[in-house]
Every structure is written in structure tokens, then in C-alpha cells.
Amino acid sequence: MLHFRCVINIKNDEVIKAFGRRLRDLRISTGLSQEQLANEAEIPLSQVGRIERGEINPTLSSINVLAKALKVDIKELF
Amino acid sequence: MLHFRCVINIKNDEVIKAFGRRLRDLRISTGLSQEQLANEAEIPLSQVGRIERGEINPTLSSINVLAKALKVDIKELF
DNA sequence: AATAAAAAACACATATATGCTTCATTTTCG
DNA sequence: CGAAAATGAAGCATATATGTGTTTTTTATT
Numbered sequence: 001m002l003h004f005r006c007v008i009n010i011k012n013d014e015v016i017k018a019f020g021r022r023l024r025d026l027r028i029s030t031g032l033s034q035e036q037l038a039n040e041a042e043i044p045l046s047q048v049g050r051i052e053r054g055e056i057n058p059t060l061s062s063i064n065v066l067a068k069a070l071k072v073d074i075k076e077l078f
Numbered sequence: 079m080l081h082f083r084c085v086i087n088i089k090n091d092e093v094i095k096a097f098g099r100r101l102r103d104l105r106i107s108t109g110l111s112q113e114q115l116a117n118e119a120e121i122p123l124s125q126v127g128r129i130e131r132g133e134i135n136p137t138l139s140s141i142n143v144l145a146k147a148l149k150v151d152i153k154e155l156f
Numbered sequence: 157a158a159t160a161a162a163a164a165a166c167a168c169a170t171a172t173a174t175g176c177t178t179c180a181t182t183t184t185c186g
Numbered sequence: 187c188g189a190a191a192a193t194g195a196a197g198c199a200t201a202t203a204t205g206t207g208t209t210t211t212t213t214a215t216t
Contacts, residue, residue, distance in 0.1 A: 015142045033192060044175050056173060057137045064093045075153040111162060122205050134203060
């Protein structure tokens with residue numbers, strides 16, 4: 001018996017993509033690498049990448065720790 | 079054999095609670111019931127309640143549809 | 157008080173965000 | 187160019203947000 005596990009994760013949501021772009025722009029303009037941001041926010045590096053690429057739909061708490069790590073108000077991320 | 083499934087869901091995160099309060103205030107000032115807001119946002123009524131009570135950590139897409147339903151910019155929810 | 161409306165609480169299945177790890181690819185810089 | 191750093195990508199386990207109901211409690215109205 002063969003088992004397949006196929007996860008296709010394409011977020012069509014423009015809001016999610018826009019958030020990722022905004023996050024990346026802010027991070028780069030702050031001069032941080034993904035790894036540094038991840039450390040500041042205390043979330044996995046892989047998570048930062050997935051969020052920036054718009055692959056996942058981040059939760060409010062993720063958004064919050066990222067804003068804090070970037071030292072901006074949450075509003076600035078939108 | 080007895081099986082227990084115990085889910086204790088207490089969100090200590092002040093950001094999540096603050097978001098819930100803000101959402102509720104905006105909804106009430108708009109004169110909508112939870113049910114009306116849920117219909118506008120096309121999400122379950124139960125979800126609106128859980129978010130307002132700060133029981134769950136909403137995703138960006140949930141935040142987005144709620145903002146749209148309330149006809150405000152996402153920033154207004156923070 | 158009685159009724160209706162609204163909100164809370166509960167249960168449960170499913171989808172998916174998160175956390176962690178490893179490897180591949182791209183970029184940067186000597 | 188070659189090495190190092192940065193980012194992308196992938197796999198997997200677990201926690202939890204979501205979706206869909208039902209039932210109970212609270213609030214509002216007459």
C-alpha cells in the first residue's frame with residue numbers, strides 16, 4: 001500500500017503576499033538578515049522566510065513579534 | 079478505557095485580547111450583531127465570538143475579512 | 157415575568173501555522 | 187573564481203485556527 005501526502009500551499013490572498021513584501025522591505029531597510037530578525041522575534045528562521053514569501057497566513061501573535069523585532073507599530077506592517 | 083480530551087485555551091497575549099476588544103467596540107459602534115458581522119465577513123459566527131473574547135489567535139486573513147466587513151482599513155483594528 | 161435576540165460555551169473534524177531540522181540555491185564578498 | 191553568508195525549499199510532528207454544528211446563558215424588550 002502506497003501512501004501519499006501532498007501538500008500544495010499556494011496562497012492566493014493578496015493581503016498575505018502584500019504583508020510578506022512589506023515585512024521584507026522593512027527588514028531590509030533595517031539592515032537585518034532573516035536570521036537576525038528571527039532571533040529578535042524569537043521565531044524560527046524558516047517561519048520568517050515562509051511569511052515573507054507569502055506562503056503562510058501568519059497569526060496575530062506572529063505579526064506582533066515581528067513588529068516588535070522591527071521596532072515598529074503593528075500598523076506599520078500594513 | 080476512558081479517554082479524556084482536555085483543551086484549555088487561555089490566551090495570555092495582551093495583543094490578542096486588545097484586538098478582540100477593539101473588534102467588539104468597532105462592531106458595536108457600527109450597530110452590527112456578531113451574526114451580522116460573521117455574515118458580512120463570511121466566517122462562522124462562533125469564530126467572531128472566539129476572536130472577540132480573545133480566545134484564539136486570529137490569522138491575517140481573518141483579520142482582513144473582518145476589517146472589510148466593518149469597512150475599515152486593517153490598521154484601524156490595532 | 158415571558159419572550160426573543162444576542163452572546164457564550166461546547167463538541168468535534170479538518171486545515172494549516174508553527175517549530176524544528178536538513179539540504180539546495182542564490183547572493184555577497186574576499 | 188572560491189568561500190561564506192543569506193535565502194529558499196522541503197519534510198515532518200504538533201499545536202491550534204477554522205468551520206460547522208448544538209446547547210446554554212445572558213441581555214434586551216414588551
